[in-house]
Amino acid sequence: MKFGGVLVQDAAAIMHSAQLVVQTAHKNTRAVVVVSAMADVTDGLLDLAEQARQGHGDEVAQAVDLLERRHEDAIQTVFSSSPAMAVQPVVDEEHALFVSLRQALAGVAMLHELTPRSRDLIVSFGERCSAPIMSAALRAAGLTSRSLTGGEAGIVTDDTFGSAVPLLDIARKTIPRALTPLLDRGLTPVVTGFVGANEEGVITTLGRGGSDYTATILGACLLADEVWIWKEVDGVMTADPKLVPDAVRVQALSYREVMELAWFGAKVLHPMTVAPVQEAGIPIRIRSAFLPASPGTIVCADAPEAGPVKAVTSIRKLTALTIGGAAMIGTSDVVSRVFSLLAAAQLPVLMISQSSSMANVSLVMTQTDAERATRLLRKEFAGSMVIRDITATPHVAIVAIVGDGMRGTPGVAARLFTCLASENINLLMIAQGSSEVNISVLITEKEAQRAVRTVHAAFGLAGAT
Ligand SMILES: Nc1ncnc2c1ncn2[C@@H]1O[C@H](COP(=O)(O)OP(=O)(O)O)[C@@H](O)[C@H]1O
Numbered sequence: 001m002k003f004g005g006v007l008v009q010d011a012a013a014i015m016h017s018a019q020l021v022v023q024t025a026h027k028n029t030r031a032v033v034v035v036s037a038m039a040d041v042t043d044g045l046l047d048l049a050e051q052a053r054q055g056h057g058d059e060v061a062q063a064v065d066l067l068e069r070r071h072e073d074a075i076q077t078v079f080s081s082s083p084a085m086a087v088q089p090v091v092d093e094e095h096a097l098f099v100s101l102r103q104a105l106a107g108v109a110m111l112h113e114l115t116p117r118s119r120d121l122i123v124s125f126g127e128r129c130s131a132p133i134m135s136a137a138l139r140a141a142g143l144t145s146r147s148l149t150g151g152e153a154g155i156v157t158d159d160t161f162g163s164a165v166p167l168l169d170i171a172r173k174t175i176p177r178a179l180t181p182l183l184d185r186g187l188t189p190v191v192t193g194f195v196g197a198n199e200e201g202v203i204t205t206l207g208r209g210g211s212d213y214t215a216t217i218l219g220a221c222l223l224a225d226e227v228w229i230w231k232e233v234d235g236v237m238t239a240d241p242k243l244v245p246d247a248v249r250v251q252a253l254s255y256r257e258v259m260e261l262a263w264f265g266a267k268v269l270h271p272m273t274v275a276p277v278q279e280a281g282i283p284i285r286i287r288s289a290f291l292p293a294s295p296g297t298i299v300c301a302d303a304p305e306a307g308p309v310k311a312v313t314s315i316r317k318l319t320a321l322t323i324g325g326a327a328m329i330g331t332s333d334v335v336s337r338v339f340s341l342l343a344a345a346q347l348p349v350l351m352i353s354q355s356s357s358m359a360n361v362s363l364v365m366t367q368t369d370a371e372r373a374t375r376l377l378r379k380e381f382a383g384s385m386v387i388r389d390i391t392a393t394p395h396v397a398i399v400a401i402v403g404d405g406m407r408g409t410p411g412v413a414a415r416l417f418t419c420l421a422s423e424n425i426n427l428l429m430i431a432q433g434s435s436e437v438n439i440s441v442l443i444t445e446k447e448a449q450r451a452v453r454t455v456h457a458a459f460g461l462a463g464a465t
């Protein structure tokens with residue numbers, strides 16, 4: 001069971017989440033709990049790491065004091081509900097973590113250097129500080145529990161600091177070795193989300209939003225019956241409820257559908273969440289912590305189709321790069337050089353389109369990635385007669401529709417284009433994968449919300465469950 005930042009943001013949230021675990025942890029149900037950092041703490045730590053690099057030691061020290069107080073307040077409140085329990089060991093454990101955090105930030109400030117490895121160490125304190133409090137709340141609620149870091153729980157990753165890849169062949173042995181004896185003793189382990197360790201035990205992180213991924217890595221390696229991801233929202237909705245107020249819950253999604261949704265901007269799940277459980281066919285259930293009676297959304301191998309389109313998503317703050325020149329015509333090696341360069345620099349491309357004459361190719365990336373990509377491409381093709389120009393179109397957005405039922409159903413694209421045309425929204429690019437599970441279009445960013453609402457209505461998604 002995974003609880004996100006909002007669901008552990010303070011003592012009240014932590015105690016509410018602990019109750020959800022207690023209600024399920026019956027004699028025959030064994031649960032492993034995964035927690036994120038308290039809401040906004042990850043962003044705060046990343047900001048502090050950057051400030052430390054710039055040498056703003058005093059501001060950093062004050063902010064760490066505030067952060068420590070926030071955690072200590074939560075501990076005191078959790079323990080006030082259970083006066084027989086000794087609070088001091090947890091206060092000491094938490095204080096020791098803050099001493100290490102201060103040391104790490106002081107090191108960065110002294111060297112004026114922030115490596116991906118030191119950034120991962122600093123940002124890991126968010127989850128490392130929230131996990132002991134959740135574990136204490138579970139004890140206060142009558143369970144036996146202890147907290148572990150991802151590394152201690154056996155999540156072994158490669159060395160890609162910032163977006164480490166779990167080494168599942170190893171983790172399939174190390175995770176049960178770490179957790180099964182605890183479960184056998186009736187303990188409920190609380191594991192830090194987002195955090196792993198490389199083979200030497202150095203802390204790594206799984207990428208932003210990576211606590212969902214932690215839950216499915218643990219679920220897959222322990223052969224869990226289900227992985228439950230508790231959210232503020234009532235499951236995966238037909239659109240981001242912040243953009244579309246009449247979005248409704250989707251009852252069931254296939255692994256592929258949820259992967260497409262996550263990739264195309266549905267922030268409800270980390271894009272890699274599905275990968276570990278897909279092969280073993282372990283279902284993921286996304287449930288609301290505020291509506292625990294609701295079944296939420298189930299993600300499994302063969303979710304029933306409910307019309308051609310299940311949800312609409314959008315990603316904003318993108319830039320389109322067009323790489324072109326008449327001499328590119330017929331020269332396929334240019335395209336391979338462009339993609340090799342971007343892959344080597346770990347710059348993901350969200351959408352690709354090539355003109356039929358092959359005179360130009362367009363790529364869509366996040367704004368920051370596009371700036372780096374432009375610099376790298378200009379250097380690579382400097383003086384080249386093949387590529388004459390690289391133009392950037394900033395402030396664009398992708399809007400995508402997703403659904404397994406689109407495969408083999410004619411007219412879906414026509415319906416999408418017609419509804420956008422009726423709103424006078426111009427399409428800058430169009431893409432459909434051969435899997436036919438999604439169609440995505442590129443439009444200007446300022447039209448994104450209107451486009452999502454229009455598409456949501458045109459496909460009748462408001463009444464879809
Ligand atoms: N299709 C969607 N369904 C549900 N939520 C979505 C969707 N697209 C975007 N979101 C956003 O994702 C967020 C859900 O995650 P939240 O509970 O905040 O996550 P976490 O628990 O990982 O911190 C919500 O803020 C919601 O606005």
Ligand SMILES: N[C@@H](CC(=O)OP(=O)(O)O)C(=O)O
Nearest residue numbers: 004005036042208209210211
């Ligand atoms: N705390 C990490 C990991 C995470 O998954 O958080 P959340 O579950 O709150 O999205 C982050 O903010 O990226």
